Amino acid sequence: MLPIYTYLIFSVLKPLLFLLKSSVFVQQVINGLTVGGVYALIALGYTMVYGILELINFAHGEIYMLGAYLGIIFLGFFTAIGLTSFSLPLSLFLAFILSIIFCSSYGYTMEKIAYKPLRNAPRLSPLISAIGVSIFLQNYVMLTQGATDKVFPHIVENAGLEIGGVSVTYIQLFIITVSVLMMLSLHIFITRTRMGKAMRAVAQDKTMASLVGINIDTVISVTFVIGSGLAAVAGLMVASYYGLVNYSIGYIAGIKAFTAAVLGGIGSIPGAMFGGIFLGLIESLSAAYISPEYKDAYAFIILIIILLIKPSGLFGKSQEEKV
Amino acid sequence: MYLLEVRDLTKHFGGIRAIEEVRFRAREGSITSVIGPNGAGKTTLFNCLTGITRPTKGVVSFLNNEITGIKPDKAVKLGISRTFQNIRLFREMSVLENVMVSQHCRTRSGLLSAIIKNKAFKNEEQAIREKALEYLELVGLENYSDTVSGNLPYGSQKRLEIARAVATEPRLILLDEPTAGMNPQETAEMMGLIRKLRELGKTVILIEHDMKVVMGISENIVVLDHGVKIAEGTPEEIKRNPLVIEAYLGKEH
Numbered sequence: 240m241l242p243i244y245t246y247l248i249f250s251v252l253k254p255l256l257f258l259l260k261s262s263v264f265v266q267q268v269i270n271g272l273t274v275g276g277v278y279a280l281i282a283l284g285y286t287m288v289y290g291i292l293e294l295i296n297f298a299h300g301e302i303y304m305l306g307a308y309l310g311i312i313f314l315g316f317f318t319a320i321g322l323t324s325f326s327l328p329l330s331l332f333l334a335f336i337l338s339i340i341f342c343s344s345y346g347y348t349m350e351k352i353a354y355k356p357l358r359n360a361p362r363l364s365p366l367i368s369a370i371g372v373s374i375f376l377q378n379y380v381m382l383t384q385g386a387t388d389k390v391f392p393h394i395v396e397n398a399g400l401e402i403g404g405v406s407v408t409y410i411q412l413f414i415i416t417v418s419v420l421m422m423l424s425l426h427i428f429i430t431r432t433r434m435g436k437a438m439r440a441v442a443q444d445k446t447m448a449s450l451v452g453i454n455i456d457t458v459i460s461v462t463f464v465i466g467s468g469l470a471a472v473a474g475l476m477v478a479s480y481y482g483l484v485n486y487s488i489g490y491i492a493g494i495k496a497f498t499a500a501v502l503g504g505i506g507s508i509p510g511a512m513f514g515g516i517f518l519g520l521i522e523s524l525s526a527a528y529i530s531p532e533y534k535d536a537y538a539f540i541i542l543i544i545i546l547l548i549k550p551s552g553l554f555g556k557s558q559e560e561k562v
Numbered sequence: 563m564y565l566l567e568v569r570d571l572t573k574h575f576g577g578i579r580a581i582e583e584v585r586f587r588a589r590e591g592s593i594t595s596v597i598g599p600n601g602a603g604k605t606t607l608f609n610c611l612t613g614i615t616r617p618t619k620g621v622v623s624f625l626n627n628e629i630t631g632i633k634p635d636k637a638v639k640l641g642i643s644r645t646f647q648n649i650r651l652f653r654e655m656s657v658l659e660n661v662m663v664s665q666h667c668r669t670r671s672g673l674l675s676a677i678i679k680n681k682a683f684k685n686e687e688q689a690i691r692e693k694a695l696e697y698l699e700l701v702g703l704e705n706y707s708d709t710v711s712g713n714l715p716y717g718s719q720k721r722l723e724i725a726r727a728v729a730t731e732p733r734l735i736l737l738d739e740p741t742a743g744m745n746p747q748e749t750a751e752m753m754g755l756i757r758k759l760r761e762l763g764k765t766v767i768l769i770e771h772d773m774k775v776v777m778g779i780s781e782n783i784v785v786l787d788h789g790v791k792i793a794e795g796t797p798e799e800i801k802r803n804p805l806v807i808e809a810y811l812g813k814e815h
Contacts, residue, residue, distance in 0.1 A: 433662075433663075433666045433669070433687075436655070436659060436662065436663045436666070437663060437666060439652065439654070439655060440652050440655070440663050443652045443653065443654060443655070444650055444652060446614060446634070446650075447646070447650040447651075447652070448652075448663075449613075449633070449634035449635045449638075450612060450614075450634050450635075450638060450643065450644060451638060451643070451663060451664040451667070451726060451727075451729075451730055452635050452638035452639055452664065452666065452667025452668075452730050453635060453663070453666065453667070454635045455635070
């Protein structure tokens with residue numbers, strides 16, 4: 240009996256081990272980290288707003304889309320005035336800063352117009368309002384920028400490094416580095432600064448937070464500003480990675496990032512970071528080893544399995560009933 | 563001098579008259595108790611004073627300024643802070659962080675200096691930390707500063723709530739049932755702590771059911787029943803007041 244089992248096990252394991260050793264695996268991990276970093280940045284916006292308002296901000300994907308468009312517009316402008324040929328890093332830096340500022344103002348305004356008046360309304364009302372904002376922003380961009388794909392200015396060479404059959408483009412390296420840096424700074428902001436402390440206090444108990452002198456409105460605004468800023472960065476990076484942008488990219492990216500946030504445990508910041516990267520890895524590995532047509536399906540299958548085992552998500556705490 | 567003055571304060575929830583034309587004053591540096599049977603409107607009164615609920619009618623004035631319907635964070639800035647009957651700590655934060663977060667309303671450094679971490683910010687952060695430790699010492703929790711507050715035993719959580727309330731540097735502290743659920747020794751310690759607060763110059767108003775505590779530390783007692791003030795006076799006067807006895811024990815037949 241025993242030899243048959245060993246034979247069976249080896250016949251399955253052998254090709255698997257071969258796969259893991261091969262450069263394909265490493266390549267897919269790098270691709271996965273690139274996409275996952277972006278998912279994580281968007282997921283953070285969902286999870287932070289949920290943590291504080293218990294609202295799923297369905298318009299958050301649109302902020303990401305706006306970030307991508309704004310990046311293209313600003314870089315186009317910089318190319319026109321010759322700044323990109325003068326200094327590429329400077330113009331990229333400026334494009335990032337400007338996109339962040341614009342998207343943060345969109346996020347700030349969105350909260351003031353669409354969510355704040357509904358703060359004490361039943362929970363479904365702001366949700367519908369969020370869907371409304373999402374539809375509005377999509378159509379606003381479609382009407383002003385056109386319904387066809389926009390091309391990202393070809394200013395960054397698609398070059399990269401080639402190590403042992405694995406190719407890493409500079410854009411990929413850039414995306415991974417920036418995502419990690421953004422997540423690290425967010426972590427420091429939340430744990431070390433007084434505004435971070437105030438945000439955690441508001442997330443745990445809004446009334447009590449206001450009773451120790453924290454201005455709830457300011458904290459909520461800051462949450463939207465930070466979440467939108469992260470989405471702007473994600474949008475600009477994706478635009479440079481894929482090279483194409485249209486008005487509906489926010490929808491799919493939003494759903495994916497929302498999935499990532501739920502996977503990690505909605506409301507949990509480390510959960511969103513982990514969930515995003517995990518989702519990116521699943522997608523790229525399943526695309527390589529199983530079939531690329533169903534990569535979205537695998538992500539959701541994993542999500543369903545995880546939620547069946549741990550309904551509050553990987554990093555989420557089981558909800559205690561509030562008295 | 564009167565620190566707090568409440569005139570004709572009324573709060574209706576639909577058809578329910580939670581409090582009806584309540585008036586009383588609290589002298590600066592005094593301890594006032596609000597007592598009454600369950601559902602008398604004591605907590606509603608506190609909620610109206612701290613801006614959690616907006617009164618239907620009436621006036622709250624603090625330091626001779628009208629503050630009726632003020633927002634909670636504004637009330638804190640003016641110098642009113644409170645604790646809750648059921649503990650409401652920031653359970654996932656450490657003991658020290660709970661106290662530090664309360665002091666932020668008294669500090670100046672904004673977001674920008676927190677990012678660039680200039681010298682003023684660092685000094686201020688250091689000062690906040692030291693002060694927070696002082697407040698923890700006041701309530702006897704200085705050795706637990708790094709404990710996650712949700713893991714503290716019940717009595718310590720109650721004391722931490724008081725440290726957090728004191729950290730906002732209030733002139734008036736409202737304590738909602740500070741000794742509820744405590745054993746006799748913890749109760750005695752809590753009474754000592756409340757007296758200490760007065761020695762620090764704070765004015766204290768407390769809701770309390772334990773008559774030993776009420777009679778032992780208050781200078782003035784306000785009795786509510788079904789939302790109406792039925793008596794006010796010193797512990798001796800209240801003990802003898804037939805209306806109070808009736809509210810608590812029922813009418814003699």
